[in-house]
Amino acid sequence: MHVNSLGFRTDLALLTASGSVVEDRGTHLVVRSPDNPSYFWGNFILLAQPPVPGGEREVVAAFHTEFPLADHVSIGIDTADLTDEARSAFEAAGLTVDVAVVLTASSLRPPQEVGAEVRALEGDEDWEARARLSRELYPETSEESFMTFARRKNTQERRLVDAGRGARFGAFVDGRLVSTAGIFVTEEGVARFQSVETHPEHRRQGLAAAVTHVAGQHGLDHLLQGAGVRTLVIVADTDGEAIGVYRRLGFTDSERQLMMEKRSGEWASMGGS
Template identity: 25%
Template sequence: MQRFPDNLGLATDLLLHTETGMVELRDDYIVVRTPEAPEYFFGNMLVLRQRPSASDLKLLEHDFGQLVGIPPLIAHRTFAWPENADSEVTFDAFVERGYDATVCRVLVAHPDEVIQVATNPLVKVRPFTMQQDWDDWFQMQLADMSNPTSIGSQRYMAHQQRAYRSLIERGLGNLWGAFIGNVQVGSLGLFFLDGIGRFQTVITGARHRKRNVCKTLVTEVIRLAATRADRLVMVADETYHAGAIYEAMGFRQQGRLASLCQEPGNAKAR
């Protein structure tokens, strides 16, 4: 946490990883490892102090192999770092090497600053209470992944379910569902670490989008559960519309979080 006080997205990521995996502070990196889930790309990564340059890539890949792992156990490479709020970010040299680049906005609000927005009166919100809730969550999350039928995707989701249930059992938060009748149409996680509420895996089912499900879910969860936090944190991909929804609700950008991920089989020769 103390390493990134100006980037609550990265700081809370590391707090969550400390609870569900292993985090090691080193001179040049923060090493994140989740030994029981080698397919978890962002649970097995190197966190950098700043944006890398193309000339850093050979050393970064070497150090990733030494500190995180190599194939066949660790078949990907992931690097993440705090990014400046308004800088232009280009990753052409990394993309040419088979990396996917992502830049996210880190959005922060005090619970009292959240604005009431249009909601869907048909949507009821409650924490997960039964196995069916988890089963429906698993299928919805899996369907939203790029390769939902792969064994790696299914093992990753099974790990995420175990990790979230462990956090819930320790009283650190909950997963919440949005329901129309008995059908789960969306969900999110909200976990509390050092007085900060961090949202996780906010999703609306494909057939129920553009019906204010997300707005209803976030608004209700904050109303019901956010008294434990003095700050609430969302991390939203800059290329998706969700960030605009959260900003309309009163969240404000605090910083950005960038990453490079080379998925298995995507490495390209120099």
């Protein structure tokens, strides 16, 4: 199956490079992250096209067949077009439909200066701080469940770092990690941001812009087989604060990315992981 979406194409490139498995079924892909089964968008189905009318529940059933032990349902479609009837049918099947914005940039405008040290994460202590920062964003989940997920996600990302594909950067205030962003090469000339996160007590202080800018500049300067990165890719919710930050840095809208999900139990409050 050929993937047209820049958002999903870069997602898949990073997932496979960090240990996930993609199975091509012709009409759809099945993406698995065996080492992290609670990583919602590391374990999902990507459809080439929306299902025929009335086929929405069959798609959800197919997910459960592929992932019988999953506490979630994650389904992407390689098109941003979904009829009102199809949206209603997926919602009736219990899924939340989200159309995110994929933004791109070939250069970045500098943000305002901030009173923080911005640098790459370097060792186990830094990466553990990253996991704990993520935990602060989802306090409704249990400590054990979330930290298991976050540490496994760190392990996947550190494989990308070790392979020379990029780095994760953090903004440190008084030695404490309060904002972070990852940037990794996905294909020649393209680098994708991953998980831009800021502690709730440190938002609206320019930290997300600062760490995104430093990560982006690293991406633009990063080399892959002698070819410099020319395009930065980042994905944002249409109605969140982050998209304004990215646009002020110089990112422009490129396409829409269609994702649907259902989360159960303590994971029900989580989004975007």
